[in-house]
Amino acid sequence: MVVVLSADRVTEALVDLRALSAELYDLGRIAEVLGWDQETMMPAAGVAARAQQQATIQGIYHERLTGPHVRDAIARLRDAADAPFLSDVDRGLIRTMAREFDRAIKVPTALVRELAEATSTAMPAWQRARAEAQFSIFRDPLGRILDLKKQVARCVGGSENLYDSLLDEYEPGASTATLRTLFDALRARTIALLDRLRGSSDPPSRAAIEQQYDVEAQWAFGADVVKWLGFSFDAGRIDRSTHPFCVHFSPEDVRLTTRVAPNNLAQLLFGNMHEAGHGLYEQGIGADVRRSAIGSGVSLGVHESQSRLFENFIGRGLPFWIFAVPRLRERFPAQLADATPESIWRAVNVVAPGFIRVEADEVTYNLHIILRFEIERRFFAGDLSVDDLPDAWREASRDLLSILPGTDDLGVLQDIHWAFGLVGYFPTYTLGNVYAAQIWHVLGRDIRDRDARIERGEFEPILRWLRERIHRHGGTFEPEDLIARATGERPDARHLVSYLEDKFARVYRLA
Numbered sequence: 001m002v003v004v005l006s007a008d009r010v011t012e013a014l015v016d017l018r019a020l021s022a023e024l025y026d027l028g029r030i031a032e033v034l035g036w037d038q039e040t041m042m043p044a045a046g047v048a049a050r051a052q053q054q055a056t057i058q059g060i061y062h063e064r065l066t067g068p069h070v071r072d073a074i075a076r077l078r079d080a081a082d083a084p085f086l087s088d089v090d091r092g093l094i095r096t097m098a099r100e101f102d103r104a105i106k107v108p109t110a111l112v113r114e115l116a117e118a119t120s121t122a123m124p125a126w127q128r129a130r131a132e133a134q135f136s137i138f139r140d141p142l143g144r145i146l147d148l149k150k151q152v153a154r155c156v157g158g159s160e161n162l163y164d165s166l167l168d169e170y171e172p173g174a175s176t177a178t179l180r181t182l183f184d185a186l187r188a189r190t191i192a193l194l195d196r197l198r199g200s201s202d203p204p205s206r207a208a209i210e211q212q213y214d215v216e217a218q219w220a221f222g223a224d225v226v227k228w229l230g231f232s233f234d235a236g237r238i239d240r241s242t243h244p245f246c247v248h249f250s251p252e253d254v255r256l257t258t259r260v261a262p263n264n265l266a267q268l269l270f271g272n273m274h275e276a277g278h279g280l281y282e283q284g285i286g287a288d289v290r291r292s293a294i295g296s297g298v299s300l301g302v303h304e305s306q307s308r309l310f311e312n313f314i315g316r317g318l319p320f321w322i323f324a325v326p327r328l329r330e331r332f333p334a335q336l337a338d339a340t341p342e343s344i345w346r347a348v349n350v351v352a353p354g355f356i357r358v359e360a361d362e363v364t365y366n367l368h369i370i371l372r373f374e375i376e377r378r379f380f381a382g383d384l385s386v387d388d389l390p391d392a393w394r395e396a397s398r399d400l401l402s403i404l405p406g407t408d409d410l411g412v413l414q415d416i417h418w419a420f421g422l423v424g425y426f427p428t429y430t431l432g433n434v435y436a437a438q439i440w441h442v443l444g445r446d447i448r449d450r451d452a453r454i455e456r457g458e459f460e461p462i463l464r465w466l467r468e469r470i471h472r473h474g475g476t477f478e479p480e481d482l483i484a485r486a487t488g489e490r491p492d493a494r495h496l497v498s499y500l501e502d503k504f505a506r507v508y509r510l511a
Helices: 007-040 044-065 068-080 088-104 109-132 135-157 162-170 176-198 215-229 265-283 300-314 318-331 341-347 362-380 386-401 427-446 450-455 460-469 479-487 494-507
Strands: 236-240 245-250 253-258
Touching: 007 044, 007 068, 007 088, 007 109, 007 245, 007 253, 044 068, 044 088, 044 109, 068 088, 109 135, 135 162, 135 362, 135 386, 162 176, 162 362, 162 427, 176 362, 176 427, 176 494, 215 236, 215 265, 215 318, 236 265, 245 265, 253 265, 265 300, 265 460, 300 427, 300 460, 300 479, 318 341, 318 450, 362 386, 362 427, 362 494, 427 450, 427 460, 427 479, 427 494, 450 460
Parallel strands: 236 253
Antiparallel strands: 245 253
């Protein structure tokens, strides 16, 4: 028998759910503060205590999420989600809280605490292993994390396809089957494009950006760029870390981190623009969804679309360099005396298979994601063990990128994600590229003088469009529904393929 609640009863249940959701949001942000501090400020001796603190917070979060109050509120609202008097925000909150509850109730609190402690203690092990290029240092902490993630996957999705359970955590609806179809098509078109680019008689050079650049001057310029894009330093900051990331404690407190190299101008610049894309998303969350389960980006794929849009579609575009080169030359007159916007644009778009994902060009980047997807998929299918991972990485790098990493820091140790327990996360980067290309296509249609505005440093119209179509909604709509509402069609990889083929034909001056 289905019990239909009155509007008053539904409203009462919604009030309860909003309050519970706000408390859970706060607990999640507290955990993020601890994580940010560990990456940027915490002394090395604090690792063990921080692991216990994270385990405590994550355990409390899990207990509250799966407790009787949330269970009761969701039970009262499940059958009312389609009631005509509910707003899109109400429906989004009910859907998201129900999904989180349904997933969490299957996972024991003890397992949640153990995983939180394992990831916290794994972080310094990964940092040391990467610094010394020795997988053996990280082997046991990683093995523990992967075993715990297997347990989580079994709890959530049973034993049929463990990896699907993990993929769905980061991009609702994603599956091994759908991603393999997407990746197979992208791999074929990418390899064909690489073959065309190798035939160029006038390839670009990176020489202009691979000179010695004062790191403090770089840091100041990188902060300027983030500010130009619209990131508010009244509601955010930038710090240094081993691996760039963005974390938000609220829309009024968004933290970016990055790294800087004296001989590579692109590293800090594009790291800043990438993380600024994430940060702008979080600073733009609408007032009606803040401090709730839908008070953040809807999925990692959509989040990544924002970071890739600012990093690549803007930052690696010629209009941006028409604006930026004169300002960059003011800080580095000797290095850039002969530089032109086109020469720098070509320099930052050199296509060359490399070992490091975060430094990859746009053409080969998705091959890095396919590599990680295949390794994770094979591990959770039982085809690889933890000890197999370094060699499996090298083999996949040879097969996909035609290069062989000689040390583990260039291979299996380069990413922080597994130390965080982020298994199944990597495919969201390519989904973000797909979404970003589609958004960029529609931005060019809706803002007719888009490129001319970028040339003048007028980024506000682009940010305003993104605020209205993407940012303000938070998690109100499902990822694919949000992209469809913003662009007028379901996500389609053809926009990404066309963008890459057209752009790099111009960069490489192909006939």
